[in-house]
Amino acid sequence: xxxxxxxxxxxxxxxxTSRRETASVGRRLIRAIFGAITTLVVIGMVAILGxxxxxxxxxxxxxxxxxxxxxxxxxxxxxxxxxxxEQGGVIRSSSIFMTAAKVTGAARTLKAGEYExxxxxxxxxVLDAIRHGRIVRHWITIPEGRTSDMVMDILNASPxxxxxxxxxxxxxxxxxxxxxxxxxxxxxxxxxxxxDRDKLLNQLWANRQSGLPFQTKEEAVTLASIVEKETGLAxxxxxxxxxxxxxxxxxxxxxxxxxxxYGISRGRPLGRGIRMSELQRLTPYNTYLIxxxxxxxxxxxxxxxxxxxLDPPKTGDLYFVADGTGGHVFASTLEQxxxxxxxxxxxxxxxxxxxxxxxxxxxxxx
Numbered sequence: 001x002x003x004x005x006x007x008x009x010x011x012x013x014x015x016x017t018s019r020r021e022t023a024s025v026g027r028r029l030i031r032a033i034f035g036a037i038t039t040l041v042v043i044g045m046v047a048i049l050g051x052x053x054x055x056x057x058x059x060x061x062x063x064x065x066x067x068x069x070x071x072x073x074x075x076x077x078x079x080x081x082x083x084x085x086e087q088g089g090v091i092r093s094s095s096i097f098m099t100a101a102k103v104t105g106a107a108r109t110l111k112a113g114e115y116e117x118x119x120x121x122x123x124x125x126v127l128d129a130i131r132h133g134r135i136v137r138h139w140i141t142i143p144e145g146r147t148s149d150m151v152m153d154i155l156n157a158s159p160x161x162x163x164x165x166x167x168x169x170x171x172x173x174x175x176x177x178x179x180x181x182x183x184x185x186x187x188x189x190x191x192x193x194x195x196d197r198d199k200l201l202n203q204l205w206a207n208r209q210s211g212l213p214f215q216t217k218e219e220a221v222t223l224a225s226i227v228e229k230e231t232g233l234a235x236x237x238x239x240x241x242x243x244x245x246x247x248x249x250x251x252x253x254x255x256x257x258x259x260x261x262y263g264i265s266r267g268r269p270l271g272r273g274i275r276m277s278e279l280q281r282l283t284p285y286n287t288y289l290i291x292x293x294x295x296x297x298x299x300x301x302x303x304x305x306x307x308x309x310l311d312p313p314k315t316g317d318l319y320f321v322a323d324g325t326g327g328h329v330f331a332s333t334l335e336q337x338x339x340x341x342x343x344x345x346x347x348x349x350x351x352x353x354x355x356x357x358x359x360x361x362x363x364x365x366x
Contacts, residue, residue, distance in 0.1 A: 055100055055123045060089050062119035071182060072130065074112040078102075081110055081130070091123050100124075106131040114138075114182045137179055142193065144175040144302030145228040147267035151193075151300065155186050165190045171221040171297030173197055200303060208310040213248035214293065222293045223248075224301035224309045229258035233327055234304050241308035242315040243330065252318065254287035262298035322347075 062068045070088040072081055078101060082094035091097050101107040106127055113135030117126055138160045142151055152167050160180055165187040173190070174197035180189055205217050214220055227241045244254055260274055261267065263285030279286075285294045319337035320328040324347040331337040 055096060057122060058120040059091055059117075059122055059126065060120070063089050066119045067116045068119070069114065069116050069136070071114045072110075072112045076112060078107050078110065085126065090117050090121070090126055093123075097123055097127065100127060104131075111135070136182070138182060139177050140180055140189070141177040142173065142175040142300070144305070145225075145299045146175065147262075147299050148172065149266060149268075151190075155190065158186075160184070161186045161189060163187055168194060169296070171197075171218070171225050171300055173300050174200055175300050175302045197300075201306060204306055204310045209312065212310070213245060218297075219293055220306070220309055221301060222297045224305040225297035225299045226254065226256050226259060226287075226294075227308055228301040228305040229299055230256060231328065236327055237304050237308040238313050239315065239317065239330060240320065240328070241305070242312040243317045243320055245309065245312045246315070246318055248292065250318070251291070253289070253291060254293070256287045259285045259287040259294050259298055262294075267299055 060068075068088060068090050070084055070090055072084060076084070078098055079094070082091070082097045082101075085091045085097060086094040098107070100123065101110065104127070110130050111133035113133065115129060115134070116136050117129070138158075140154060140158055142154060146154070148168050148170050151173055152165070155161060155165065158180070160182045162183055163185040165185075168190060173193035176193070176196065178189065178192065201217055201221065205220065208220075212220075214223060223241070223244055226244060227237055231237060231240050244256075246252075247254055257274060258267075260278060260283075261270060263283035264270065264278060279288055282289050284290065285298065287294060315330075316332035317330040319331040319334070319340075321337065321340050321344050323329040323340075324344065329340045329343075331340055
């Protein structure tokens with residue numbers, strides 16, 4: 001008995017197998033991509049968190065003391081600023097600083113100058129300080145009545161300034177308190193002082209009182225310098241100015257001790273009284289012997305002295321002498337003045353007997 005042939009087996013569809021394999025590869029690829037993305041996200045998050053910690057967290061400790069000083073030069077680029085801060089031990093990462101400066105918009109407004117940062121100041125605090133220009137401020141004060149030689153002594157003694165400058169003409173600067181920056185050139189600072197004097201003098205001259213007994217701005221400065229040296233009281237300067245203006249108008253000699261001192265020592269304190277021989281010695285600055293003004297100012301007068309000589313009060317005063325209180329008493333006649341001098345001499349004697357130091361004050365007018 002013969003067997004029936006078995007029916008032929010159906011072959012598996014190759015297309016379906018291929019699709020399953022492709023789907024499997026796709027899933028593996030997606031998982032790999034997703035894993036890579038996740039890894040990158042995690043790395044990015046870690047980097048961001050790390051950068052945020054560096055930016056907001058405590059910075060480096062000061063190498064000495066409790067502050068770190070850095071000078072950022074004018075015109076420095078962002079990379080230079082960041083490098084200076086990193087090298088100075090103020091920040092940990094110049095790259096993070098530059099990124100933060102760009103992201104926050106501070107990169108366009110960073111300001112040059114000298115900065116002091118507290119030990120462990122955060123990068124955020126450092127960037128904010130530089131963005132708003134919280135620089136270290138240094139000041140130089142030129143007291144009223146200092147000679148130009150004394151002004152240069154002050155400038156040359158400043159540890160913040162650099163370079164050298166020639167001594168300016170007497171009376172050429174305006175005594176004030178000036179802000180300076182570390183590393184600023186002395187000649188530039190001196191020029192600012194001279195420019196300020198010129199600006200003020202031009203304003204006062206344009207509004208000066210009519211009929212003044214001098215013709216030029218420099219003569220006004222010369223008279224103001226004498227007023228400045230004659231009294232240390234601001235409220236007295238207008239009246240002292242009126243005395244000297246009245247004397248010039250009437251042809252009287254100025255008779256001012258500070259002018260004699262300038263002729264002896266260029267205004268440096270003598271450390272003693274003026275000798276009779278010095279009062280009698282003819283020099284261009286001895287206003288007891290010369291008519292009118294000396295040839296140059298004898299110091300650098302301040303704002304009040306300049307204003308006083310260009311707009312003096314109307315008085316009949318021709319004399320003044322110390323009153324024993326740090327000020328002066330004024331007189332319009334020689335008789336009144338002599339009586340005031342007698343009172344002053346008695347004050348001198350009383351103080352000498354009581355062993356009280358006497359401030360020298362030679363009467364103007366004899």
